[in-house]
Amino acid sequence: MNFTKMHGLGNDFIVVAGEKELPAGASELAVRLCDRYFGIGADGLVYILPSEKADYKMRIINSDGSESEQCGNAVRCVAKYIYEYGMVEASRKELTVETIGAGAQKVQLTVESGRVTAVRVDMGEPILRGTEVPTTVDLDQVLNHPIEVDGRQFQFTAVSMGNPHCVIYVDDAAHFDLGTWGPKLEVHPLFPRRVNVEFVTVKSPQAMDMRVWERGAGPTLACGTGACATLVASVLNGKSERSATVSLKGGDLFIEWNEADNHVYMTGPAEQVFEGQLSLPGRTRRIQD
Structure with a gap:
């Protein structure tokens, strides 16, 4: 082969x-x-x-x-x-x-x-309804929803790009303890099919840092659907414009959420x-x- x-x-x-x-x-x-x-x-x-x-x-x-x-x-x-x-x-x-x-x-x-x-x-198009992402939260949009794991509280925004994502904003994504919290959030009961977890720091309306714990793979250097979900979540939370550069550990992706057709576009190598x-x-x- x-x-x-x-x-x-x-x-x-x-x-x-x-x-x-x-x-x-x-x-x-x-x-x-x-x-x-x-x-x-x-x-x-x-x-x-x-x-x-x-x-x-x-x-x-x-x-x-x-x-x-x-x-x-x-x-x-x-x-x-x-x-x-x-x-x-x-x-x-x-x-x-x-x-x-x-x-x-x-x-x-x-x-x-x-x-x-x-x-x-x-x-x-991004999927935003909670039960369709899927999560167990039955809301049209799951924005800054509380989630607790091992006594620590987070707020997450749920987005599906054909696979489920949990976007969480932190002070310093580049140095966040991904290995501790990623695997615990991946299998949290709020996510019936497990979830990809993105930890994000917004640097400006056109730029953000993101680190990812991927469902089924663990920490990876980049996640294209995760970068798309991050931009969508950031727009919905009033943190970014509809196009921005998402910086991952392996490099940058340019993501656009087109207002005319509601589609998300990703450009990268x-x-x-x-x-x-x-x-x-x-x-x-x-x-x-």
């Missing part, structure tokens, strides 16, 4: 193309391959599959074996892969990628000398790291260079 290691601002993936459908045992394989000591190492295993609704379909298996409905950084990596590996005509600068959480997403490519240097993704081949005689035994 051939694979390509890719990342979007350090949020890294093992990308596999050529399968007709999600293989049996993909969850176990993801756990094995994403291990950073005994496997390739990644936040997730991504399959590029045929689609009846878009150019291609993306399926994402997290490093813990669970499946994610959507991932903004993975969409950018998949779009870059599709273009640079000739899976569409070189003249195509707009693609569609189907996800199980947000449907078919439109993608615009910036191409220089045959290489994709930036990807702009139409991430669709994607990079290929290396290619490899796995020997899979019935099960994964070793990793070849």
Whole structure:
């Protein structure tokens, strides 16, 4: 099985193309391959599959074996892969990628000398109703809602971008104790399908810092859907304008919440790291260079 290691601002993936459908045992394989000591190492295993609704379909298996409905950084990596590996005509600068959480997403490519240097993704409309995010809070919008864990009180804003997010404002996101509070909030009873947790510090109406604990993957260097959810939450809370730069540990994403169509747009890079081949005689035994 051939694979390509890719990342979007350090949020890294093992990308596999050529399968007709999600293989049996993909969850176990993801756990094995994403291990950073005994496997390739990644936040997730991504399959590029045929689609009846878009150019291609993306399926994402997290490093813990669970499946994610959507991932903004993975969409950018998949779009870059599709273009640079000739899976569409070189003249195509707009693609569609189907996800199980947000449907078919439109993608615009910036191409220089045959290489994709930036990807702009139409991430669709944010979902704000509490029970649809989902949370157990039955409100049209869950803004600054109290949540308690281990005796500490937080206030969160709930947003879904095809996957659930819990946005919490803190004084210093860059140095926040992510490892202590992220895993506890991820599995809080308020979130029936667990949740991605963003800790955010707004620097100005056009800039904010964000750190993320991703559901099923833990701390990652970047989260595209999380950056989108952060901007939406910041607009709703009167903390930012409708377009801003979200700075993550792995780099910056430019996020826009368009007032005309209510869609959120994300622009950022994607990079290929290396290619490899796995020997899979019935099960994964070793990793070849």
